[in-house]
Structures are given as C-alpha cells and as structure tokens.
Amino acid sequence: MTTAREKLNEDIETAIANRQASDKMWRAMARGRENRMTGIEQFQVNVEEMKEADRHVKVGVAGDPALVERFSESVRKNGGQVYFAKTGDDAVRYVAELAKRTGTNLIVKSKSLTTEEIEFNHHLEKEGVRCVETDLGELIVQLNHEKPVHLVAPAAHLSTEDIAGIFSRELKKEIPADPEAILREVRPYLRPLFLTAQMGVTGANIGVAETGTIIVETNEGNGRLVASAPKVHVVIIGMEKIVPSWDDVSGLVQAHAVSATGQHQTVYVSIISGHSPLAGSMEGREFHVVILDNGRSKMREDPWFNDALNCIRCGACMNICPTYGIVGGHVFGYLYPGPIGIPWTAGVHGLENATFAHLCISCGLCKEICPVDIDMPLMISKVKEQEIAKNGQPRVNGFFTSSQRLAKLASATSPVSNWMISNSASRYLMEKTVGVDRRRTLPKFDRNRLRSRLEGAKQGSGEAGKLVFFPDIYADYNDPELGYRAVLLLRKLGYEVIVPELQWAGMPYISYGEVAKATETAVRNLKILEPLVSSGYGVVSTEPTAVYMLREIYPKLSPGKGSTQVAAASAGYFATVQKHLPKAVLKPAFPTDGPVGFHIPCHERALNVGVPAMAFLEGAGYKVEKVETGTCCGMAGTFGMKHGALGYDLSMAVGERLFKLFDESGTKLVASESSVCAMQIGDGTGLRVLHPLYFVEPPG
C-alpha cells in the first residue's frame, strides 16, 4: 500500500508534469493577487490597520461557547430554530430529518465551505435528496465530480474550454468556449431549480450574537435566491463565525471583500434574521440555524491552532502560496485547500489527512497577506512536527536540520569539502545517500570564519550606536567576506559592532517541523542577545531570514519581555544603513549603465519589502529594476536543495516563472539579499547574483 507521503510525492510529480494545468493555476492566482492589490489601491485600504481591526474583532471570540449560547438565544427570539451539531454527522442527520419532515427532495445551495467540510451533498444524496450547487464555481466542480480547488474560486483550475465542455456534457448540447455563452445556459438551467426546491441551504460569513442575524455574501446573487425562494431556509454556520456585536460587522464585510476579490464590498450582502413570508404567506416557511462544532472546540483549546479559527475565508493565502500555485488545491488540500487548509484539516479531518503540510516551504507569505495576520507557517510547522512524530523525519530533512553542525565541519575541512561539493561523483553519492540534489549548485565553505577575519579590524566610534551583527550560517561559514564587509561598513558609519558567538537562526527547524529544536535554538540565542539588547545594542543581519526569525518567530517560540525586546531591536541590514545613506560614500563596483535586477526575498517582504536595499543600490548610482512574480522564488532555504518532487523539482517549477521574467528583463546582474534566493536565481538564469553589498567597493 502506498503511504500518504508516497501518494503526495506522486501527486506532486504529476502536477509538475502537467504544465498546462499548472500554468492555468499559476495565472489564476496571479490574477487573484492583482485583483486584491487593485482594490487596496483604489479604496486606499490601510492593510495594517485592517489586520489590527480584524484581530480586534475575532481574537479570543471565535468559537467561544458562551457566545454561541447568546447567538442561539437571539436566533430563537427572532423565531428561528437552532441546532448545535457536535459533529458533521450530527449536522447532516438533522438536515436529513428536516428534509423528510418537510417533504424535501430538492435542495439548492449557495456556496458554503462548511458544508463541503461535512460532505453534506454526499450524505443527503444517499438519503434520496438531490442537492444542487448554485454558485457557478461550485456547480462546475460538482458537475465535474471534483472538490473545490480554492476557497473563493472553486473552479480556478479549469479553463473556459474545460468549463464549456462540462456544461455541454451536462446539457447535452454544444456550448461554445465563451464565458458569456456559458452564463446564458447556466441561468435557465438553474432557474427552475431555484423555484421548485423545497429547501435552500446557505453557509454564513458572519453570525451576530447581539441581533441573532446571519450574513451571507455572494456576488452572483444566488445566496439571496437560495435564502428566499424555497420554503425552508437552513443555515449551516461554523461556530467560529459568530461575533458578539453589530459593531463588528462593517469591518469584516469590507475586509472579506477586499482580500478575496479586491472589491470594497461583495455585490450582495444578505442580512437575515429569520424567514420572511412570501407574498404574505408564512405557510411552510421555516428558518433553521445549524451551528457546527466538528473539532472547532478542540482547536480553540489548543494554543497552537486556535488562531486558525479567526480565518474569514478570503482565500488570499492560497493566491500567494507558491507551491499551491503550481500543484493546486486538489494536491495542496483535503477538503479545505491551501495554507489555512493545513491547520483546518488537521483540526477537523485529522492529522492523517494533513500530509500535504509538507508542501509548505515556510516562505511566510500567507501570513503576510492574511487580513487577520494568522501565523499559518508556524501552525503548519506544528502540523509537520506531529506528522513526523508519527511517520518519522525524512532523511534529507534531518540532513538539513543539522546544517549548523555540517557547516562547522565543512568549513573546518575546506578545501576538501568544497571539492566534494563540486565533484560530480561525490555529488552523485550525496544525492543517493542523503538526498541532496546533484543538479543544485551548493555554496562553498571558507576555513576562515567571520570572527577570525575580523580580528584586528578597526572598531567603530559608537557615535551612531551599538550593534550585534548576526551572520547566521552564510556570512560566517560560506562567505565571511560578506560579513566582514558588512561589519566594516557599519563601523565606518559610526557603529560599534560586535559579533558574539551565536547559534544559527534555525529556520530549517521551522521548515521541517522541528519546533522543539527551533525553540531550543531561539532560547540559546536569546540568552546571549537579551542582555546585550538591554544594555543598548541593536541586532542586524545580512540574511533577511535571520532577521525574520528574530522579529517574527522567536517571540512566538519563547514568549516574554526578553524576546519582544530583542525583536524590537532587530532590523534588516540595509534598513539600518539607510539612515546614513546621505552621508555614506558608496563607490559602485560595477558599471552603472545597465539596470540591476532586484529580487525581494520572501522574509524581507515581511520586513521592508526590499526598499532599503534598493535605496542602497540607487545610492551607489545603479538603476534598479525589481523583477518579481509576486510570490516566492521557490528555493525556500534548503527546500530547493533536496532531491525529488518535494524539493528541487517543485522548487524549479515555482522558480521557472521568475526565471522567465529575469530573462525578459534583459538585466545582466542581479542583486538579492538572501543567500539562498541568489543560488536559485543563479541556477535558474545563469545570471550573476550577488548580495547588494558586493555592488559597492569594499569600505576602505
């Protein structure tokens, strides 16, 4: 029997090989990101304020049993009937009995991921009740016997041709591959179903405890029809969707629309507090609200996962996830797809269905784009940890989580280690034994580490302040020259700079689900950094990932005043240098006539979006051209070094889209702050990729 991991690998291989399908998915996701950005610009949304407001509404509240109770009371007061379903089966059973009692043999549904979660249609059809999806995307996947590929765009993986084919088959007539023509057929196909269904089932975007109201947002208008034409209206709402008061509504309605589709508000926002009469008659008209737990209470109690309950299901995290963009939500998902699908699957469908967690390459972009600032990467790491505890750590991941030890060894044994890294026979062996892909160019090691290189170098005056330089592995073991130049420039700018012996930042522990080791490393580094920060030191690193760890991850791994202070005192290298740019004399090391291509590493996106480094290059006289797909380059630390589908192959599939843009840009030289992004772009384009510091003459 194939294991879940083997199956995942096979699915990834198939997905990568189907270039047409991955192109479709990739383009659709790029469009999703563009739509969101356009909306943010048009409506001048302050994203950070929005995140804060959303967290203010949701955090601590989502899934609160007392709130569920208040909401239930309000619904009952309005005349509705409430059923609390502990499990999906309970929910389905309730609706099936209701269908029997009301003589229902046809249900129309508006889009509801919550009903997908409990496989509602499947169960009701077993009871002889036909269920018809009325959201166009949901209908398409229903007719194609598939699961939704995306929370917001269920059929994002299909082209117009595919969709025309699906309807041609269903309607037994030739429908041209033209979206308008398809719509002309869909309307008359569904209309009689809306009018004859005895029951309409909707989900809910929000439940308001204060007024006993549910809010359903749709662009197509199907939600309005489902909620009003049939006699019986059933709402299936996850308990986490309930908010306390009416004041919470406006912000959520707007955040949802902006993040999902770049609209200010969804076309139809239905605000329902019960069933109304139809043409004066209440005969047979009933309103039921089924509140679903199905694992949510358990998630709420788990400090690692309760933040996932704050998700407003906007789908933005899947739009930006690089590996999701290649393989799509059928591979990157169970019933819930995409980044947020990982903790949700683990929470409601069980760890055994969440193996796709390994598709996460810890780029952090999902957290960045999320309107509720949910830290999915960290949760995913925890899911991986649990999966590994059951099924073991893959050998190659274990190899890379020992990078620090290996780096020490390789640096001590260079140039022998370097010969091994570049020798094809030994690379073949490395691939076979530990799983490091032999096609990947690996960084060389230097015998002379940063601290010894700095011996005797002039200290800065301290006028500008005091800094700890955190080299992480690369600027210490691989390229101490970079660390050396970085420290010297800072000293020249008036900083007193020290390089205490620290552990590496430890990102691979997060990437490969070794949360306990990540925490141990964080604690050890913080032990050294905390007293320094308390006595006035700031912390800088040339590696954006190291800064990201200090600022974003350490405070979560080791919460407390110390880690918060260290986070606040940590900054990117160029963000620090930028303050002194006007007086710094930067002599370009290369001709400045052609543009320099610039790549923003994912972890830098969360910090300063590459702006300070670009300013640095411009300060040296270069014309800088940002080249980006809007997502990750695919390398993701050591992920792209691993042999196989879940490594080099997927890494390159993601990277190819970026390499093409670099080819088209005509740039000859590329700058990137991340050592691993530089490897990826170098391998993929053949261009020379250097850290921005190498674009200026070494500080004399």
Added chain:
Amino acid sequence: MGESTGQLSSSQSDVFFMALRGLHTEPHLASDAKQTVDALKEIIGASDARSAVAAGLPPPAKLLVESALKGVKHSFVEDLKPAEALETISKADVGITWVQYAAAANGALVEVVYDDAVKLSSCLPRVHVALVSSQTLLPDLDAAIARIGETLKSGSGRKPVVSIISGPSKTADIELRLIYGVHGPHTLHVLLMDWI
C-alpha cells in the same frame, strides 16, 4: 458616523454616481415627477421589456411607476397571491423596487423588506431598477451598516431581511475574470430622485 442632512449636496450625488458607475451600474437623476416617469419609460424601453414587476413602493412612487408602465404587462407584487408570486416575478423582465437608503461613497443600496416577494423582485428579473430618494443618502457603507443595526436592534416582532446591493450580479468563477449577470440582474439602474 454621518447622518443624512436631508439636503442633497451636488457633490454627494456626484460621489454616489461615480461609485455606481464604478460598479457597472447605470445612474439616472430625476428632479420632478415628470422626469421620474420619463426616466422609467426610457429604461423600460431600452431594456426591451415585455413584462415588469414592482414591489415595496411607497404610495406616491407607486403612482408614477404605474403611469410609466402603461402598455407594459406588469404587476405589483403586493397584489399577487402566494401561489403565483414566484412564477410571476421570475418571468418578469424588469423589477422595480424601492431602496430605503444608500451609501454614497460606495454605491451601495440598502433594501429593507418584510416579505420575500419584494426581495425576489430585485433578484429574479434580468433588469433591476432601484428607486432611491436623495433624502436617504448616507455618506458611506459604515454609516449604512450602522443604520441597519439600529433597525435590527429596535422594535419587536419580525425583523426585516436586509440586502446591501452593489451592482448587478456577477461572477469571476471562469478563470477569475469578471462577467455580469449570473442569477440576478444583468443590469442595474439606479434612479435617484431629489424631489421626494
């Protein structure tokens, strides 16, 4: 949170109209009874409508609509029997309804109904004509949602069903590209009356 002053500043209607156009919605302005009827006639003519339903109209508006619909098969949904309501509304080409208030900056119309037949009149026909009095314009969505909250929190008895409508029915489910007119109206006209 701003309150409508009852006075229509030209800038507020400009803002409203601009927002409506941005939402693929066709705005019209009527400054007296005659203009209102003319505008309605023109919309109905241009829509190639053979039948219409009107719903939820206050008495003066009802008279005007009645005169604009002369020669077009029409019904007022309040007169329909429960058994025929769905079918009649669904067959109509145009639905004319009253909108209680609107959010100027966001082009959002707020429909407050106590009977689903009224709501379905803005859902089912392929053309929806929304009548709005300029007196009821609110500055933005925040204000409109706050007003909805007041309605829901006050009073006893059955609560209304409220819909915030921002443009015609649309979907991006085919390759994430926008197309208009799925289940609801293909076309949305807003007739702003600054004389009622």
